[in-house]
Amino acid sequence: xxxxxxxxxxxxxxxxxxxxxxxxxxxxxxxxxxxxxxxxxxxxxxxxxxxxxxxxxxxxxxxxxxxxxxxxxxxxxxxxxxxxxxxxxxxxxxxxxxxxxxxxxxxxxxx
Amino acid sequence: xxxxxxxxxxxxxxxxxxxxxxxxxxxxxxxxxxxxxxxxxxxxxxxxxxxxxxxxxxxxxxxxxxxxxxxxxxxxxxxxxxxxxxxxxxxxxxxxxxxxxxxxxxxxxxxxxxxxxxxxxxxxxxxxxxxxxxxxxxxxxxxxxxxxxxxxxxxxxxxxx
Numbered sequence: 001x002x003x004x005x006x007x008x009x010x011x012x013x014x015x016x017x018x019x020x021x022x023x024x025x026x027x028x029x030x031x032x033x034x035x036x037x038x039x040x041x042x043x044x045x046x047x048x049x050x051x052x053x054x055x056x057x058x059x060x061x062x063x064x065x066x067x068x069x070x071x072x073x074x075x076x077x078x079x080x081x082x083x084x085x086x087x088x089x090x091x092x093x094x095x096x097x098x099x100x101x102x103x104x105x106x107x108x109x110x111x
Numbered sequence: 112x113x114x115x116x117x118x119x120x121x122x123x124x125x126x127x128x129x130x131x132x133x134x135x136x137x138x139x140x141x142x143x144x145x146x147x148x149x150x151x152x153x154x155x156x157x158x159x160x161x162x163x164x165x166x167x168x169x170x171x172x173x174x175x176x177x178x179x180x181x182x183x184x185x186x187x188x189x190x191x192x193x194x195x196x197x198x199x200x201x202x203x204x205x206x207x208x209x210x211x212x213x214x215x216x217x218x219x220x221x222x223x224x225x226x227x228x229x230x231x232x233x234x235x236x237x238x239x240x241x242x243x244x245x246x247x248x249x250x251x252x253x254x255x256x257x258x259x260x261x262x263x264x265x266x267x268x269x270x271x272x
Binding site for chain 1: 138139141160163170171172174178205219225226227228229230231232234235238
């Protein structure tokens with residue numbers, strides 16, 4: 001998994017690309033979120049457009065990231081969900097947990 | 112890269128075909144088994160989405176076998192067989208672990224469990240396949256049987272949820 005970050009008006013937009021699966025992307029995601037928080041960035045928008053595969057470990061890591069950011073007084077939201085990830089979040093009812101946006105300006109305005 | 116043909120045994124039988132592969136317990140091998148499942152389904156005429164979801168179920172099954180069954184011991188193997196007879200696909204995933212009590216696996220849809228970081232693998236398998244069943248060998252080893260009628264289409268998830 002590849003992660004690239006940029007700051008837009010105090011919101012850290014982290015673009016994730018590739019696989020978030022057991023033994024690889026899952027631990028990387030935890031690291032990326034941890035680094036952002038340690039740098040004082042707690043408004044986080046994860047751009048998921050480039051995520052090609054995610055498994056239950058990756059989903060678990062997304063949930064863990066959400067909890068970590070929330071516990072630190074921040075917000076974690078999702079942008080550009082690929083269809084298959086959307087399905088996975090629906091069947092596990094996690095779609096009710098995450099705020100999901102299709103449009104970046106709209107997502108930024110929500111923070 | 113090692114060609115798949117040298118890793119997997121493909122047998123054509125009169126009433127169907129069987130593909131079998133055995134891997135050591137490393138996460139990087141999961142994809143090999145997933146790709147075989149997806150190709151087998153696509154070759155059998157299932158659409159890309161349907162093949163993807165079956166591949167996901169296989170991915171989860173193999174990940175569980177490596178992590179919870181064989182506890183990441185690379186000396187232990189995970190064996191996968193795919194039997195296709197007409198539209199009926201039977202997948203068996205075997206590990207060398209000590210087994211577990213499937214009754215004790217918690218429901219990830221229970222509001223108490225919604226925010227847990229693990230425990231969704233078996234749920235996804237049940238969602239994407241028609242039927243899953245665990246059996247345990249007294250001498251050690253767990254076998255997971257998953258079945259799917261490919262003629263029913265992708266049968267994804269959301270239609271069952």
